[in-house]
Amino acid sequence: MRRHLSTLAPAAEAALPRLDPRRFAPENRRRLSAPGMRTFLAIADLWGLDETQRLLALGYPARSTFHRWARLAREHGAFTLDVDTLARISAILGIHQALGVLHEHERDGVAWLRRPHGATLFGGQPPLALITGGTQDGLMAVRRFLDATRGGLSMEPNAADRDFAPYTDAELVLS
Template identity: 75%
Template sequence: MQHARREQREDQGPQRLDMERFAPANRKRLSAPALRTFLAIADLWGLSEEQRLLMLGYPSRSTYHNWAKQAREHGTFTLDVDTLTRISAVLGIHQALGVLFSDERAGVAWLRTPHQAPVFGGHPPLDIVTNGTQDGLMTVRRFLDGARGGLYMQPNALDEAFTPYEDADIVFR
C-alpha cells in the first residue's frame, strides 16, 4: 500500500513542477527581469515599437509602456504564460545567434537578411519572428537550435575563411 502511494506521488511529480513553473508567484518573480532582458535585446536588434508589440503577443500600447516602466524601475508585475513563453523564445534566439556568429552585428544582420531555407521562403527571419504568433518565434528558435546542433546552415564569414588543416599541422607528442 505504501509503495503504491509513493508511485502515485512520483507520477504526479512532473505535473506538480509544471504547475509551480506557471504559478503566479513564479511568474511575478520572473516578469520584470524577463522584460528588461527583452527590451535590451529589442534595442540591440533595432526593433520598432510595433515589432516589439507583435513579439509580445500584441498587448495594448499602454500596457506595454506600463510593463516597460515597471521593469526599468525594478517594480513588480505579473506577465501571463504566453508573454513569458514568447520572451523565452526571444532569449533562445539571442543566445543561439551569440553561439553561431562571431559578433552581435553579424547575428542581427542574419535576422534581417532574406534566406532561402524553406522555413523562411525568401524572407528575413525577423519577418517570421515579428508575425505576431508564438509559432513564428518558435520556428526561428528551432531553426537556430538545429544550426547550433550541426544541421546545415549557410557558412558565415569565419567558415568561408577557414583553411583546412594539413597532415603537417598535426603534432604528436
C-alpha cells in the same frame, strides 16, 4: 486503438512526462516578469525593433500595457506577465543566445536576422519577419531552427555545398 489516459496502467501513466504546475504559478511569473522584460527591451534595442515589432513579438498587448510593463521593468517594479508573454520572451532570449553562439559579433547576428533567408522555413523572408509576425509559433520556429543549426542539423546547402560531389571510395584514405 487509442486509449484514454485514465485507461492506462498506473506504471504507464506514471512514466508520462508531467509539467510542473509551479512553473506557471503567479509568484513564479511575477519573479520572472521584470527581469525578462528588461532583457527583452535590451535585445529589442540591439535588434533595432520599432514599437510595432516589439508589440508583435510580445503577442500584441495594448500599447499602454506594453509601456506600463516597460516602465515597471526599468524601475524594477513588480508586475506579472501571462504565460504566453513569458514564453515569447523566453523564445527571444533563446534566439539571442543562439545568435551569440553562431556569430562572432553581435552585428553579424543582427544582420542574419534582417537578411532574406533561403531556408524553406523563411520562404525568402528575413527571420525577423517570423519573429515579429505576431505568432508564438513563428518565434519558436526561429528558435528551433537556430538550435538545430547550433547542433549541425538544420542548415540547408548553401552556394558552397550545391556543387559538391560525394567522395568516391578511391578518394577516401584510411589510416
